[in-house]
Amino acid sequence: MSSIPPNVSSDPASQSAAVPASPSASSPTFSPLYQQIKALIMQRLQSGEWKPGELIPSEVELGNRFKVSQGTVRKAIDELAAENLLVRRQGKGTFVATHHEARSQFRFLRLMPDSDQPQVTDKKVIELKRLRAPAEIARLLGMKSGDSVVYVKRVMAFDGVPTILEELWLPGALFKALTLERLVEYKGPMYGLFETEFGTRMIRATEQIRAASADADAAQLLAVEKSSPLLCVERVSFTYGDKPVEVRRGLYVTNRHHYQNELS
Amino acid sequence: MSSIPPNVSSDPASQSAAVPASPSASSPTFSPLYQQIKALIMQRLQSGEWKPGELIPSEVELGNRFKVSQGTVRKAIDELAAENLLVRRQGKGTFVATHHEARSQFRFLRLMPDSDQPQVTDKKVIELKRLRAPAEIARLLGMKSGDSVVYVKRVMAFDGVPTILEELWLPGALFKALTLERLVEYKGPMYGLFETEFGTRMIRATEQIRAASADADAAQLLAVEKSSPLLCVERVSFTYGDKPVEVRRGLYVTNRHHYQNELS
DNA sequence: CAGTGGTCTAGACCACGAT
DNA sequence: TCGTGGTCTAGACCACTGT
Known part of the structure; x- marks a missing residue:
């Protein structure tokens, strides 16, 4: 678990270090941190690790897992919620969306x-x-x-x-x-x-x-x-x-x- | 100008003070700060103070005007951009949306x-x-x-x-x-x-x-x-x-x- | 009460566009 | 070079939900 993506740095001093980590290639292989987190979450959804209707880990927990701040996880989840892949419930947590509603x-x-x-x-x-x-x-x-x-x-x-x-x-x-x-x-x-x-x-x-x-x-x-x-x-x-x-x-x-x- | 809304406090120590400012009425007259800012911006749009196609003040400028942080203005503008009322252009500024495009x-x-x-x-x-x-x-x-x-x-x-x-x-x-x-x-x-x-x-x-x-x-x-x-x-x-x-x-x-x- | 998401702040650096 | 929006962080407090 807590698989740290290759593109994500745990160095708190430079959030940009997460991106120029691969400055070698000529192509602009660039993506904001929160987009990478979003992709990671989506992987969990697609693989079925987090199933429809289930509660996913809290924002702070995910922040710890991915070695990013809560705010970055929040922005990733914000977009996934806007796309109806996740549903936030204040005081309870964030759930995987389901068609059983x-x-x-x-x-x-x-x-x-x-x-x-x-x-x-x-x-x-x-x-x-x-x-x-x-x-x-x-x-x-x-x-x-x-x-x-x-x-x-x-x-x-x-x-x-x-x-x-x-x-x-x-x-x-x-x-x-x-x-x-x-x-x-x-x-x-x-x-x-x-x-x-x-x-x-x-x-x-x-x-x-x-x-x-x-x-x-x-x-x-x-x-x-x-x-x-x-x-x-x-x-x-x-x-x-x-x-x-x-x-x-x-x-x-x-x-x-x-x-x-x-x-x- | 720089009309400070009655519901917005300039006391930096308590952002919640902006809301209970009117604790008199019984009804839950509650609204997040960024929603109030959003409403203020929408007023400017509706009144024609900021016309379609025009550049609106920068986020920091609006933050100073309304006595809130840039982040709060940003969230208000985020929603207005999502509703297609404003258009953000990196490096240039935020513009009022227009049908001439x-x-x-x-x-x-x-x-x-x-x-x-x-x-x-x-x-x-x-x-x-x-x-x-x-x-x-x-x-x-x-x-x-x-x-x-x-x-x-x-x-x-x-x-x-x-x-x-x-x-x-x-x-x-x-x-x-x-x-x-x-x-x-x-x-x-x-x-x-x-x-x-x-x-x-x-x-x-x-x-x-x-x-x-x-x-x-x-x-x-x-x-x-x-x-x-x-x-x-x-x-x-x-x-x-x-x-x-x-x-x-x-x-x-x-x-x-x-x-x-x-x-x- | 503890834990969750929701709001707000302050400050930093980056990417972009115009000068 | 400067100003803009874009990203990221860290920490604070609030509102809601369960125990």
């Missing part, structure tokens, strides 16, 4: 009811199977075309009204043990399941939104007229190291709901 | 070409007129139904292809001097015009996105088939103090473009 649900489901009321959501899995990745999916997941992927198709209903038709593609290697049974019986957010059962934590996603017309299949599953306008949301989710681990294509009925977005 | 354009126009290439954009104003605010618009703008608003309708084309049909509603009182001529001749982002000519700076917006079908008018102006699926984006923009100052309804053609969003 109502708080984080709305971060990855932006469809809101027009008249905001709590809703009963109902999820129905239509299909789960293994298949060879189509070229487009393989490209988005950083895999080779034809590699094994898990395919899921499901419908979500709010207050009994079918509203979202979703297709998912997951890397087969990571989700070997995912079965329809396991997915159906699981209560709670899917990313929570991925996190605890498959050690894969989503931390970021990009979405591309378009307008589309319902085809026969979508119209039937969503109980709308054929050619009805639908919101088409294509998402790629990433885990640590910007590694893509999910492609998701959703069709949203936006008669009584809307996709909510904040520009700031 | 390519950087800030993409923040408020999320429609991207599917194959990312620089595009020639062309804006055509269809209509500009004054009218009495419809109930819904008045509600969103925090006005009374029937109050005067400026209405703008325009089409934006990318590489010659009409892609966005937009309607805007602006408070009449704020935009008295806005004419069709002025709007047409103006080159650059509309929010830049609002900022320099009308002293109204947009700092935040919320959007509600739905799928819609093109009606006859939209189909004609966007050169698509009637009933084509379109992205319908309803935006409310806010200035300082969370005051709404614009309602915008856009219809986007998403055949060769998509609405790009980051979930983090």
Whole structure:
């Protein structure tokens, strides 16, 4: 433990000594101390040494371990908290973020009811199977075309009204043990399941939104007229190291709901 | 100048003295020093004392003015920079953010070409007129139904292809001097015009996105088939103090473009 | 009460940009 | 060379949470 990074000096007199430690190479191999600490913490998260929901060591403890001041650790944790990888709780400590909280649900489901009321959501899995990745999916997941992927198709209903038709593609290697049974019986957010059962934590996603017309299949599953306008949301989710681990294509009925977005 | 806020003490021995300075009231009128400084800076921005694009006083200077340490000013500015109200430039100073930059354009126009290439954009104003605010618009703008608003309708084309049909509603009182001529001749982002000519700076917006079908008018102006699926984006923009100052309804053609969003 | 994160200070040096 | 923001430290006290 207490592995001191090569780039970090324990000489208190010169904090800059931590950086010019390798002045040999021509390239500007420079990084502030707190960024190095941040990277070290992120390593612990990625390796699973500190698991979602767990308490991590205190700031002073980490400062001692890494041989830096508490303020430097603080700045590293500040950024990780801003990125939703850690959660600070005054008086208690700093915890690894988890998808098992109502708080984080709305971060990855932006469809809101027009008249905001709590809703009963109902999820129905239509299909789960293994298949060879189509070229487009393989490209988005950083895999080779034809590699094994898990395919899921499901419908979500709010207050009994079918509203979202979703297709998912997951890397087969990571989700070997995912079965329809396991997915159906699981209560709670899917990313929570991925996190605890498959050690894969989503931390970021990009979405591309378009307008589309319902085809026969979508119209039937969503109980709308054929050619009805639908919101088409294509998402790629990433885990640590910007590694893509999910492609998701959703069709949203936006008669009584809307996709909510904040520009700031 | 150098107006010391009532809540800020200049006693260096007790930073907490800044808060219990008013222990009279029962309510917990508490706020960290840096938040008070942040509020003071925001006042200067809102009042126009520091205008968009301008250099604000240095951190040490502000520290002296407000009788706090540089670190406290720094934390206040950190937050304001994170909210895109200020922009820091190492070696130069801290500047008031402005919409007259390519950087800030993409923040408020999320429609991207599917194959990312620089595009020639062309804006055509269809209509500009004054009218009495419809109930819904008045509600969103925090006005009374029937109050005067400026209405703008325009089409934006990318590489010659009409892609966005937009309607805007602006408070009449704020935009008295806005004419069709002025709007047409103006080159650059509309929010830049609002900022320099009308002293109204947009700092935040919320959007509600739905799928819609093109009606006859939209189909004609966007050169698509009637009933084509379109992205319908309803935006409310806010200035300082969370005051709404614009309602915008856009219809986007998403055949060769998509609405790009980051979930983090 | 002890331990945690949250705030504040004072002083140091670095990297950058303009002069 | 100077002034700016950027980093780092060390130490202090506060507010919150558990025991």
